[in-house]
Amino acid sequence: MPQTLRRRLGRLSPRLVAVSLAGVVALGLGSCGKQQDQVTVGLIVKRNTNPFWVTMKDTAEQTADDDNVKLLTAAGTSDIDNRSQVAALQKMTAQGAKGIMITPANSRAIVPAIEKARRAGVTVVALDTPTQPLTAVDALYATNNLEAGELIGRYAKAKVQQLGIEPRVAMLDLAPRITSGVLRHNGFLRGFGITDRSPQIVGSAYTLGETARGEDAMRRLLAQNPGINVVYTVNEPAAFGAAQALKAAGRDDKDVVLVSVDGGCDAIKNGVRPGVIDATAQQYPENMARLGVQALADAERGGPKPRGYKNTGVELITADPAKGVPSKDVGFGVRNCWG
Numbered sequence: 001m002p003q004t005l006r007r008r009l010g011r012l013s014p015r016l017v018a019v020s021l022a023g024v025v026a027l028g029l030g031s032c033g034k035q036q037d038q039v040t041v042g043l044i045v046k047r048n049t050n051p052f053w054v055t056m057k058d059t060a061e062q063t064a065d066d067d068n069v070k071l072l073t074a075a076g077t078s079d080i081d082n083r084s085q086v087a088a089l090q091k092m093t094a095q096g097a098k099g100i101m102i103t104p105a106n107s108r109a110i111v112p113a114i115e116k117a118r119r120a121g122v123t124v125v126a127l128d129t130p131t132q133p134l135t136a137v138d139a140l141y142a143t144n145n146l147e148a149g150e151l152i153g154r155y156a157k158a159k160v161q162q163l164g165i166e167p168r169v170a171m172l173d174l175a176p177r178i179t180s181g182v183l184r185h186n187g188f189l190r191g192f193g194i195t196d197r198s199p200q201i202v203g204s205a206y207t208l209g210e211t212a213r214g215e216d217a218m219r220r221l222l223a224q225n226p227g228i229n230v231v232y233t234v235n236e237p238a239a240f241g242a243a244q245a246l247k248a249a250g251r252d253d254k255d256v257v258l259v260s261v262d263g264g265c266d267a268i269k270n271g272v273r274p275g276v277i278d279a280t281a282q283q284y285p286e287n288m289a290r291l292g293v294q295a296l297a298d299a300e301r302g303g304p305k306p307r308g309y310k311n312t313g314v315e316l317i318t319a320d321p322a323k324g325v326p327s328k329d330v331g332f333g334v335r336n337c338w339g
Contacts, residue, residue, distance in 0.1 A: 036067075036068055036301060037068070037301065038068050038069065038070055039068075039069055039070070039098070039099075039297050039300040039301060040069070040070045040071075040072065040095070040096050040097045040098065040300075041064065041069050041070070041071055041072070041097060041098075041099045041100070041101070041293055041296045041297060041300070042071070042072040042073070042074070042088070042092035042095075042097040042099070042100035042101065043056075043057060043060045043071060043072070043073050043074075043100075043101045043102075043289070043292075043293075044073075044074045044075070044085050044088045044089065044092075044100065044101070044102040044103065045057055045073075045074075045075045045076075045103050046075065046076055046078070046079045046081070046103050046105050047075050047076050047077060047078055047079065047081070048075040050079075050209065050235075050237065051264050051265075051266065051338065051339030052128075052235075052262060052264065052285050052338070052339070053075065053103070053285075054339065055264075055285045055286060055289075055338040055339050056103070056127065056128075056285040056286070056288060056289045057073055057075075057289070059285065059286040059289040059290055060073070060101070060289040060290075060292070060293050061073075063289065063290045063293040063294065064293050064297075067293065067294065067297050069293060069297045071293070072092050072095060072097055074087075074088035074091070074092070076105055078105075078208060079105060079174065079175065079178070079208055079209050080105050080106060080175050080178065080208060081105050082105045082106040082109045082110055084105075085102060085104070085105050085110055085113070086110065086113040089102070089110075089113045089114065089116075089117050090113070090116075090117075092117075092122075093116075093117050093120050093122055097122060098121060098122055098123065098296075098299075098300045099122065099123045099124075099125070099295075099296030099297070099299060099300055100117060100122055100123075100124050100125070100296075101124075101125045101126075101127050101289070101292040101293070101296065102114070102124065102125075102126055102127065102137075103126070103127050103128045103129050104126060104129045104130075104131050104178075104179070105178070106177060106178065107129060107130060107131050107132040107177060107178060107179040108131075108132045108177060110131065110136075111131055111132070111133075111136045114131065114136050114137060115136065118138070123138050123296060123299055123300075123305050123306065124136075124137045124138055125137060125138060125139045125140070125141060125292050125295065125296060125306055126139070126140045126141075126142070127140075127141050127142060127285075127288040127289065127292055128142050128143065128180060128285070128288055129142065129178065129179050129180040130142065130179045130180070130183075131179070132177075132179060134309075138305055138306055138307060139295070139305075139306035139307055139308055139309070139310070140308075140309045140310070141287070141288045141291050141292055141295075141309075141310045141312055142180075142288060142309070142310075142311070142312060143180075143281075143283035143284070143288075143311070143312055143313070143314050144311050144314055145179075145180045145183035145184050145187065145261075146183045146184075146186060146187040146190075147187060147281075147314055148183075148184055148187060148261045148281035148283060148314045149183060149184035149185060149186060149187020149188040149189075149190070149191065149261065149281070150187040150188070150190050150191035151187075151191065151279075151281045151314065151316040151325070151326075152187075152188055152191065152232070152259035152260065152261065152279055152280070152281050152316065153187060153188035153189060153190060153191020153192040153193075153232075153259075154191040154192070154322075154324075154325045155191075155259060155278070155279045155316060155318065155322050155325045155327070156188075156191070156192055156230050156232070156257045156259050156278075156279075157191065157192045157193060158322035158323060158324060158325050159257045159278065159320075159322055160229075160230060160257060162322065162323070163257075165229055167192075167200045167229065167230045168200065168202045168225060168227050168228050168229050168230065169192070169194070169200050169201045169202060169228070169230040169231075169232065170201075170202065170203050170204065170205075170218065170221045170225075170228045170230070170231045170232070170242075171185065171188075171201060171203070171204035171205075171232050172204075172205055172207050172214055172217055172218065172231065172232060172233045172234060172238050172239075172242055173185055173204060173205070173206050173207065173234050174206065174207065174208065174209050174234040174235070175206050175208055176206070181209075181234050184234055184261055185232075185234070188232045188259075192230075200230075202221075202224075202225040202227075202228060203221040203224055203225055203228070204221075205217035205220065205221060207233070207234065207238040207241070209234055209235045209237055209238055210237055210238065210241070211237045211238065211240050211241040211244075212241060213238070213241065214233065214237065214238035214239065214240070214241025214242050214245075215241035215242065215244045215245045216241075216245075217238075217241075217242075218231070218241065218242040218244075218245035218246065219245045219248070219249075222245060222246070222249050222251075226249070228256070229255060229256050229257065230256070230257045230259075231246070231256060231257070231258045231259070232259060232260075233258070233259070233260040233261075234260075234261065235260060235261055235262050236260050236261075236262040236263075236264055236266075236267035236271060236277065236280060238260070239258060239259075239260035239267065239271065239277050239280075240267070240271065240276075240277075242258060243258060243271070243276045243277070246258070253275050253276055254275075257278050258276070258277050258278050259277070259278055259279050259280065260277055260279075260280045260281075261280060261281045261283065262280060262281075262282070262283060263280055263281065263282025263283055263284075263315075263317060263333060263336070263337055263338070264337055264338055264339040265334070265337035265338060265339045266339060267280060267337075268280070268282075268317060268330060268333040268334055268337045269334060269337075272317055272318060272319055272330055272333060273319055273330045274319075275319060275320065278318060278320060279316055279317065279318035279320075279322075279327065280316075280317050280318075280333075281314050281315070281316055281317075282314065282315045282316075282317045282328075282333055282336060282337070283312070283313070283314050284312050284313050284314075284336070284338070285338060286338060287312035287313060288312050291310060291312070292306075315327075315328045315332070315333075315336075316328065317329070317330065317332065317333035318330075
C-alpha cells in the first residue's frame with residue numbers, strides 16, 4: 001500500500017477505513033500527491049464558530065495541502081444563513097472551482113444555486129446535510145443522521161425504563177426544514193418509540209444549535225413543565241445550554257436523561273464523561289471533508305465524478321451503557337473526537 005494512502009487511512013475514524021479501502025479505485029487515491037497538477041476546489045460550511053465546522057474546514061485545508069489542491073473556503077453567519085451560501089457558490093464558480101463541497105444551511109432554498117453551478121460544469125458534493133431533493137447534488141458524504149437520532153432515542157428509552165420513570169420529553173431541535181436536524185429528530189422518535197403527537201412529548205423549541213438559545217429554550221420549557229425528565233438536543237452546544245438551565249432549576253443530572261449528537265472533544269470530556277450528557281452519537285466531520293477533497297480533486301484531474309451517498313460513520317458514546325443498546329465508552333470517544 002502506498003505510504004500516502006497509509007497516512008490517509010490512518011487519519012480516518014475506524015468505521016470508515018473499510019469504506020475507504022473499498023473505494024480506492026473509484027476515488028483514484030494514488031501516491032502522486034503534489035506531483036500532480038494543482039486543481040481548485042471549494043468548501044462552504046455553515047459558520048466558523050462551531051467546532052464541527054472548524055474541524056471540517058481544518059481537515060479540508062490539510063488534505064488540500066497534501067494533494068496539491070487550491071482550496072477556496074467560505075462560511076455563513078449561522079446554521080441557517082442561506083444567502084451567504086448562494087453568494088459563495090457564485091463566487092467560487094467564477095473563481096474557477098470545478099468541484100465544490102457544501103453543508104447546506106437550507107436544504108431546499110440552496111437547490112437553485114447548486115443547479116446553476118452544476119450547469120456551469122461544477123461538481124457539487126453535499127457534506128453532513130442532505131439537500132432536498134437528494135439528486136440536487138452529485139454526491140453526499142455524511143453521517144446517517146436518522147441512525148444517529150435512533151441510537152440516542154433507543155438509549156433514552158432504555159434509561160427511562162431502567163429508572164422506572166414516566167417520560168416527559170423535551171425536544172430541542174435545530175430549525176425548520178434543515179434536513180440533518182429533521183432526520184435526527186425523527187430518528188430519536190423512532191428509537192424512543194413515539195411520534196410527534198405522543199403525550200410523552202411535553203414541549204419543543206428551535207435552538208439553531210446554539211448554547212445560549214438552548215439554555216433559553218430549556219428555561220422556557222421547564223417553566224411550562226417542571227417535570228421534564230428526558231431532553232433530546234440536536235447537537236452538543238444546545239445540550240450544554242440545556243444542562244445549564246437544568247442546573248439553574250435545581251435538577252439533578254441523575255434524574256434527567258440528556259442525549260445529543262456530535263461527539264466533539266469538549267462534549268465527550270466535559271459532558272459525557274462526568275454524566276452531564278448521558279450519551280451522544282459521535283459523528284466524524286474529518287471523514288466528510290477528507291473524502292470530499294480527494295474525490296473532487298480526482299474528478300477534476302480526469303477521474304470519475306463522485307456519485308451517490310457515503311456513510312461517514314456514527315457511534316453511540318456513553319459513560320453509562322444501557323442494556324441492549326450498542327455503545328462505545330468515553331475512551332473510544334476521546335480517541336476519535338474532534339475540535
